[in-house]
Amino acid sequence: MSDFYNDPLIITAAPNGAYKQLSDHAQVPLTTSDLARAAKQCLDAGAAMLHLHIRDAQGRHSLDVQGYRDALAAVHAAVGDEMVLQITSEAAKVYQAPAQIAMVQALRPEAVSVGLREVDQPEIGEKGLADFFGWLAREKVMTQVIAYDVKDLQRWQDLRQRGVIPDAPWFMLFVLGRYTTGQQSNPTDLAPFVQAHSTGEPWAVCAFGATEHACVSAAAALGGHVRVGFENNLFLKNGEIAANNAALVQQAADATRSLGRPLASAAQIRERFGA
Numbered sequence: 001m002s003d004f005y006n007d008p009l010i011i012t013a014a015p016n017g018a019y020k021q022l023s024d025h026a027q028v029p030l031t032t033s034d035l036a037r038a039a040k041q042c043l044d045a046g047a048a049m050l051h052l053h054i055r056d057a058q059g060r061h062s063l064d065v066q067g068y069r070d071a072l073a074a075v076h077a078a079v080g081d082e083m084v085l086q087i088t089s090e091a092a093k094v095y096q097a098p099a100q101i102a103m104v105q106a107l108r109p110e111a112v113s114v115g116l117r118e119v120d121q122p123e124i125g126e127k128g129l130a131d132f133f134g135w136l137a138r139e140k141v142m143t144q145v146i147a148y149d150v151k152d153l154q155r156w157q158d159l160r161q162r163g164v165i166p167d168a169p170w171f172m173l174f175v176l177g178r179y180t181t182g183q184q185s186n187p188t189d190l191a192p193f194v195q196a197h198s199t200g201e202p203w204a205v206c207a208f209g210a211t212e213h214a215c216v217s218a219a220a221a222l223g224g225h226v227r228v229g230f231e232n233n234l235f236l237k238n239g240e241i242a243a244n245n246a247a248l249v250q251q252a253a254d255a256t257r258s259l260g261r262p263l264a265s266a267a268q269i270r271e272r273f274g275a
Helices: 032-045 065-079 097-107 125-138 150-161 187-196 212-221 245-258 266-273
Strands: 011-013 049-052 084-088 111-115 142-147 171-176 203-207 225-228
Touching (some): 011 032, 032 049, 032 245, 065 097, 084 266, 097 111, 097 125, 142 150, 150 171, 150 187, 171 187, 187 203, 187 212, 203 212, 212 225, 212 245
Parallel strands (some): 011 225, 084 111, 111 142, 142 171, 171 203
């Protein structure tokens, strides 16, 4: 049997993001209890990883360390070790690179997503990148590196090839549609990433807009992994608004099974990435 059928697909649920509010959808989880409930629903639907954003008391994007600790504790109480809990370090027009890095190092999460272009800033420099990614590797923080376009991916490859970024079990995320008109993705947006990807890391896709399902289905067929949820999209493949995040996870799980790929468990993710 080919490697394709032996490579469990990782479904990550991204239930809220930095910007969505209850005015966008009543099931956007903003509180720790809401996050915990959404996590359990997404776990039951097939997701083995949760991508967490937290909010402050006014519902705004936050990277507060204690806020993260509270949210992680609540989610863990709901799902135990059955989900890998990945925090975001996203700037969201609120934070700068030094504060983003400081938060990650203070929290030392199990898993984190890092936008390369957000931390690859003059005030950090290549020495700072080497220090940060070296720390992530030594601490065995499962790190997903976000590329918004092929230029980001090529910058990552250059940093790796020159040894600025050490060898480690990195995980890539290719973002489709973030900077298109109306933030609408297309499955063909994936092709340039796949063609340019030369450093061998496992990769996943997230996609903006109502074509999310088509994009993640394409990724699954090409051997990638997927991230779905209200952070990027509210719509089912039939154009109807999803009842909750779990409905989007269920779609992705069904598509994966139709391809003959198994779904990854949290234990398999941890084994693969050494977390």
